[in-house]
Amino acid sequence: QSALTQPASVSGSPGQSITISCVGTSSDVGAYNSVSWFQQHPGKAPKLMIYEVTNRPSGVSERFSGSQSGNTASLTISGLQTEDEADYYCSSCTSSGICLFGGGTKLTVL
Amino acid sequence: EVQLVESGGGLMKPGGSLRLSCAVSGITFSAAWMSWVRQAPGKGLEWIGRIKSKGGGGTTDYAAPVKGRFSISRDDSESTLYLQMNGLKMEDTALYFCVWMNRVTTPGYWGQGALVTVSS
Numbered sequence: 716q717s718a719l720t721q722p723a724s725v726s727g728s729p730g731q732s733i734t735i736s737c738v739g740t741s742s743d744v745g746a747y748n749s750v751s752w753f754q755q756h757p758g759k760a761p762k763l764m765i766y767e768v769t770n771r772p773s774g775v776s777e778r779f780s781g782s783q784s785g786n787t788a789s790l791t792i793s794g795l796q797t798e799d800e801a802d803y804y805c806s807s808c809t810s811s812g813i814c815l816f817g818g819g820t821k822l823t824v825l
Numbered sequence: 826e827v828q829l830v831e832s833g834g835g836l837m838k839p840g841g842s843l844r845l846s847c848a849v850s851g852i853t854f855s856a857a858w859m860s861w862v863r864q865a866p867g868k869g870l871e872w873i874g875r876i877k878s879k880g881g882g883g884t885t886d887y888a889a890p891v892k893g894r895f896s897i898s899r900d901d902s903e904s905t906l907y908l909q910m911n912g913l914k915m916e917d918t919a920l921y922f923c924v925w926m927n928r929v930t931t932p933g934y935w936g937q938g939a940l941v942t943v944s945s
Contacts, residue, residue, distance in 0.1 A: 810930065
């Protein structure tokens with residue numbers, strides 16, 4: 716299976732909102748309400764930011780939100796902060812725990 | 826507190842074998858579905874395999890690039906996950922993360938990774 720498709724990079728200014736897309740197919744993203752989003756700072760392990768499309772784990776800022784329409788999932792970060800600058804990855808996992816990741820998006824906060 | 830600590834990484838020659846371990850604490854490991862995910866230098870995340878809990882059947886599934894060469898196992902008595910890597914190739918060079926699927930469809934908790942370098 717091919718990786719999910721994400722834009723290579725996005726950018727925004729502090730205080731602005733940005734959206735990162737994650738495009739899959741009807742066999743992965745569109746088949747399950749299972750898209751997760753991860754934030755990864757350089758040299759660090761990925762951190763779960765959104766699970767099951769729209770849910771935030773405890774401790775994750777409300778500025779992070781997720782949505783999905785058909786085969787495309789999206790991560791929106793509102794009120795951008797400098798510490799949001801990182802790489803972001805989406806994933807889609809089947810009900811058997813077989814997963815596919817997106818290629819990653821580098822967020823630059825200008 | 827959930828902790829996942831990988832070990833066993835190193836420098837290997839092509840064709841060699843290596844076993845990674847992941848010591849897990851803070852969860853009921855025997856009930857946990859676990860995955861391995863890798864990240865080549867400067868590249869994105871790649872899911873490489875999953876093992877279900879024994880109660881879930883204990884079965885494994887692998888991504889195509891590693892199927893037949895890598896195998897995942899577990900020791901519930903030691904709360905430890907393993908990744909046996911055989912027939913290593915240069916393209917297996919990566920940071921290997923141990924991941925707890927805290928929900929079946931969610932890679933929720935990650936270790937810090939073990940670096941495997943394959944070079945002649």
